[in-house]
Amino acid sequence: MKRPTIYDVAQRAGVSKSLVSLVLRGSPRVSEEKREAVLAAVAELDYTPSRLAAGLAGTRTRSIGVVVDDFANLWFAPALEGLRAAVAAGGYSLSVADTALNAHLSQDPIAVFRSLRVDGVVLAGEISAEAARQLAVPAVVLGTRAIEAARVPVIASDETAGGRLATAHLAELGHRRIACISGPGPSASAREAGYLAELAARGLGASLVRAEQTTEAAGAAAADAMLAELASAPGAEAPTAVFAVNDPLAVGAIGALRGQGFEVPRDVSVVGYDDSPIASYRLVSLTSVSGDVRELGEAAGADLVAMLEGEGEFPPSRRLAPRLVVRRSTAAPRAHRRSPGAGPV
C-alpha cells in the first residue's frame, strides 16, 4: 500500500496531473468544476504532495533554514515566532537546526541546509563570520553584529545602545560607582562598549570584570572576584550599582552580593540584559534591557522574503533600538537618598 501520488489524484479526479498541480498551487485559471473534483480526490486519497519531488522539479523549495546558535538560549524562541509569522506570508516554511546539534559529527547545519536546497537561511545568534561566507543562498543575520562585512543584511538589536541605556538608568538614579560584569562573545562586547561610552559621556570612571562564561555561576564568581579585589585594595570603594551584560550573569551577581551581605537594591542596584523570563520572577524582579526579539525576528523574516521574491538589491542592515524594563532590582543609592550632595563614606 503505497502513498498516493499526483498521478493517482489526477486519475481519480479525471484530469491530468498538470491540472492537479495547478489547483494545488492555487492557479486562478482553472474551472470551478475541475477544482472541486481535484480537491475532492485529494481529500479522499489523503494526498500529501512530496516536497522532495516539488523541490527537484521546481525552481525553489519554499523552505528556509534557521541556524540557531544554541537551543538552550531561550532568546531565540520569540525570534522564531516572529520569523515564522513573517515568512508564512510568503508561503515559506521553516527548518530549524542548532549549531551544537550536529557539531560533533561534522554535520554542519549549513551543509545540511545546502543539501536540502533551502531557498534562504537565517543565521540567528552569535554566528561565526566564517559560517556566513561561502553561503551560496540568500541569508540574513539575526541578532548579532558579528559579521558586518559579509554580503548579508544584519537585523540586530543595537546592543551598544542597550548598554548605554542600562548605564544611563543607573547614573540617573544617582549612582556614581557603576561596575560592569561582562563576558565573552560579540554581544557582550557591544553591550560593554555601551557601558563604557555612557560612563565616558558622563565623566564617570569604569570598573569592569569579565566572567569566563555568560552563566549564572560565572556571574556569581565574577561578583565574588570583584568584591575580593576591593577588599584587598587600600582605599577602594565598593560600587553601588552593577550592570551585567545578560540576565544569568546578573542573577549570579545578585546571589553573590547577597551572600556577602549586600542587599539588592538597598546596597547595590543591578541591571541585566535580555529581559528573559527569570527577570520577571518575583524572587528576582530584575531591571533588564529588552531587545524586542520577536520584532527582530519579524523584520529578519520580512527582509529575507523580500530578497527571495524581489529582484536584485537587498535590504539594508537594521539596528533596532532596545528599551529598558525597570523592575525592583534598581533604586537610588543609599547615600544619595540620605543627602543628595554627600560623597561616599
Add this chain to the structure above:
Amino acid sequence: MKRPTIYDVAQRAGVSKSLVSLVLRGSPRVSEEKREAVLAAVAELDYTPSRLAAGLAGTRTRSIGVVVDDFANLWFAPALEGLRAAVAAGGYSLSVADTALNAHLSQDPIAVFRSLRVDGVVLAGEISAEAARQLAVPAVVLGTRAIEAARVPVIASDETAGGRLATAHLAELGHRRIACISGPGPSASAREAGYLAELAARGLGASLVRAEQTTEAAGAAAADAMLAELASAPGAEAPTAVFAVNDPLAVGAIGALRGQGFEVPRDVSVVGYDDSPIASYRLVSLTSVSGDVRELGEAAGADLVAMLEGEGEFPPSRRLAPRLVVRRSTAAPRAHRRSPGAGPV
C-alpha cells in the same frame, strides 16, 4: 552558474555517475584509485549532493522529524542533544519543528514532515493523542504518557514516581502538612498522582491547589490563594512544606511565601520539578526532581533507529526513574527540629 551535479563530478573524475554514488555512500566494492579520483572531483567542485533527489530516488530520506510542543520549554534542549547523539549513529539527521510554530496557518508540523518524507518522527513533550494517530511513519513519543494507547513506544520519565520521590523527601525530613501546587496538563497530573499516592501510603492528609498555568506568576497566585484560604479557615494550620509540579511554579510559590513573611526553608520547604537551570541558581537553590532528559532523548533516538533499521517488532515503552536533586530549599520543619515529638503549635 549552476550547482554541480553528480554528473559533473562523474565527468571530472572520469567515471560514471553510479560510481560516484557508490563512493559517496561508502560502498566497499570500489577501487581505491577511483575512490580518490571521485573524492578529489567532489572537493574541487564543492559538490553537495541533493537530498531532494536522493530522497526521491531512494527508499528513505535518512531524516527524522522532531515535533516539540514549545521552544520556550527549555526542557527539550538536552533531550534534543540526546536524540541527536543517538540517531547520528544511524546516519540520520534531525529536523525540528515546534507545534506553536505553525499552528496559526494550519501549517501543522506533522503535515510538513509528511511532505518532507521523513523516515520517522519524534513527538517530544505533551503531544495531543490526536496528533499521534494517522501518523503514517514510525514514531516514538518522548517525555509524556499522554497517548499510551497509540501504536508508538513511549519513552518517558516516570513522573508519578517523581512525585512520590519529592513527597517522600519532605516526609522523611519530618514534614506532616505537605501541600501541592499542581497545574494543567498530563505531566502535572502524573506528578500530582505521585504526591497523593505517597501521602496515602504514609497516612498523611493532602492539600492540593491547581494553578491556572504552569508559570511562575501562576505559582505565586496559587500560593497566595492557598495562604488566603488558610487565613479565613478557623483552625487551619499552614503547611510546612510545598511540592510544586514544576520549577517555575515552585519559584513563584517561594516568592509569594516570602512576600507573606515565610522564609524558605526556615518556615516552609519547597520542592520543584524538572531541575531546570534556575533551580541551581544561588538565589533560588531549589530542591528539584530531575528527569535526566538527555538520557531520555538518547533512549528515544535509539528506539526509533531500531524501528527504522530493524524488521518488524517495535521496542516496548519505557519509563525511566527520575532522581531528586537536593538543594537548599528543603530542611526539617522548625517544630520538628526543636522537639521531634512535639505537635504543631
Add this chain to the structure above:
DNA sequence: TTGTAAGCGTTATCAC
C-alpha cells in the same frame, strides 16, 4: 482552460 512531454538529480537494477 486543459493535456502532453521533457526534465530535475539522485538511487537502484541490471548487465558487462
Add this chain to the structure above:
DNA sequence: GTGATAACGCTTACAA
C-alpha cells in the same frame, strides 16, 4: 568493479 538505464513524483514550458 563499473557503467547504462529505468524509475522516483513533481513543475513547467509548450501544445491543443
